[in-house]
Amino acid sequence: MTSSDAEEDVLATPRLPTGFRVDGWELGGVIGSGGWGTVYEARAVADGTAAAVKVLPTGALAPGQRAEFGELVAREVRFSAEADHPHLIRTRAVCTVDAPDMPELDGAIALVMDRAEASVRQVLDSPKSSGPAGGPIPDAVRVLRGVVSGLAHMHGAGWVHGDLKPDNVLLGAGGEVWLADFGLATELDGTHAHMPPLGTLDHLPPEWWSQRTGARGAVVRPTADIWAFGVLAHQVLTGGRHPFPGSTARARSLAAQAYARGTAPLRLGAGLDEDWRLIVSDCLAPDHRTRLRHTAAHLAARIEELCGRRGRGRLLPGRTRSRR
Template sequence: MTDLTTPTLPEGFRVDGWELAGVIGSGGWGTVYEARAVADGTPAAVKVLPTGALAPGQRAALGELVDREVRFSAEADHPHLVRTRAVCTVDAPDVPALDGAIALVMDRAEESLCEVLNAGRAVPDPLRVLRGVVEGLAHMHGAGWVHGDLKPANVLLGTDGEVWLADFGLATELDGTHAHMPPLGTLDHLPPEWWSQRTGADGAVVRPTADIWAFGVLAHQVLTGGLHPFPGATARARSLAAQSYARGTTPLRLDAGLDENWRRIVADCLAPDHETRLQHTAASLRSRIAGLSGRRVRRGPWPVAALAALAAVTAVAGFTLLGGGGNDKNDRKDDGGRTTPAVVTGARQPAAGSIPEDSDVPVALRPVIADAAKRCTDPEVTPALLAAMLKAESGFDIHASRPASEEYGIAMWTPAVFRAWAVDGDGDGDKDYLSPPDAISTMSLYTCWLDQQFKKAQLPVADLPALIAAGWRTSDRTVIEERGVPARAQPYVDKVLRNLADYQKGVSTP
């Protein structure tokens, strides 16, 4: 989205032999425009980088980034690397803020991988995209360069199936086994060792293994519809989760739907330290990926017929939703009373944490809940706990709603909160809080993160199910500050614990 406080050049404006059209996007350094060559109409993208308002140090840093990008583009020649065709100076006396700006003319893409993921669309031919990325990366590494900022925003997709690595402002040439680059980059795509090293006069040390880590993150996102392999609502939170994993305090939790071959590749890329990642080069990854199928082993889209059947079941059972409560990102829910479903008795004793066969959990939902729980390896987040929370939230009513507090669907998500954690639970490319697979899978991810937060805060392990329920209804911060279940969340927590006890006994009671 364009920053409206930054002046833009009008459509039809010419930068040397290139005529600008609309704005494609903007970032911290400048704005990218769609453009065409005046001579023959060749499409291009022009990145305009203002310099007038920069302090001397910032201007020098920008100049260094531009020089690095231009130098790399001049030396690199590969079908999966975006070319910088020209470097121009903007002559715009009528727009003083942009007069004298640097303009980079580059290949024009249809969209970035980031745009596809953010729109909730399935990545077209994910195997082709990942092959293109790793082939471009292998070429860079073979030529003695490190990208330094591999992420979905820097993978561009063309109209004819092209896949390009882009944005070489942080690309740097190796001097032996490593290089130095400015202490920049995308927080949740940087390897764990980045945070423990010192930044010297030459910058931060970077190695090809940093790109391997970033490729592992990116591959997981491509194959799961945008799901980052480390939990967190912000890039900073995800980077902290990655560091916790690297220290050995939390395990690596990859999406349960990943094909086993891809699971091994992503896990190898996300080895917790540089030394272990050394054996997994871009060239070796290219060879491994070349023989893979593009299909993922994932549960298919939630069938319309199943939704209709589930709606009928909940209607017959007489599930209703009552009550209300406040809601924001740091104070997620307040307890509301609601009637409970009819009793189903005679259940068998289930395996630990599983859902009893004769419980009141709708049959159509049981595999969905079980699959969602697999997203978390922490023992407290079980199918039984998720079912207990869903029963307390909505009585398993997929049409439940609490408009006053903007909570909807089977897990009673607030749309804004859901978007920060959203998981594509049914593999259809969408992330919809009203879709039971998406809502429940996202609930599993969020409760898993709560579990980890409470363990880090050294809260009593025996109380974790109650604390998770309280954190879901309020926030991790509230629970940690009060060192236990907040009083206002206690009625809700009691309800969850009763449901959980019923499922653990194999009996559902009213």
């Protein structure tokens, strides 16, 4: 099942009504839908604590899809239980939906999580997300510092996110920056791991397309997250512009592959200054061996050093000094 197929299945699934209770949590309106589930606003019945509840139905899936889905849910629950970092979304509880009158949702898994105000994708899609055309989103540096800090923690703990993109970076009302959606997060076995052949086409590294998928899935390494961070950073710093041209995700992934083969140059946004241009281009090194030098911890240190030199609130030093 592709991500788009999954989203169509989710959108076809009935929604739980406002006021519906999942254990001790009362649901509000729908925040959004992802590849496998629907996220609702929620409050604790006991004390009104705000949360988000991600409902993951299984009833409409074919047997093979259900098995794959079960693995993704188990992986997300396991990682969320182990995660302990201010830039990783917390899962507070795992519940089961009791809705006998709605067979499609009865027995669905519900993950109770921290509630975010918006995703980076929603900020990018907002007409007020940036200043002049191609400018950074508000608090772009703070967002990128949070993302790379959370990513460094994941990698240090032996996990790969596997689906880093604007949709999976959440922003809280108090300035929090959280990595979220750990359905594809997978634990490393040495230098690499295996995951289902899923993911977001235009955030996957070029080597993803040249490898064979075995019985255990596709090979994934921390360098895949580094590539995805480069794409994300470019989008955050340029008001949503993807570093590879194309009107569709598939076209952009093909452009990235052409760049990796050396048949097309890397053309980054003109608004990037030299320091950020170097960071992004290092993340987008065309082969994963080169990206090995640019670990998430190393990138976090570079960004902190850059913030220290410029002052944490300042993104750009002035006009672009050079282009790469």
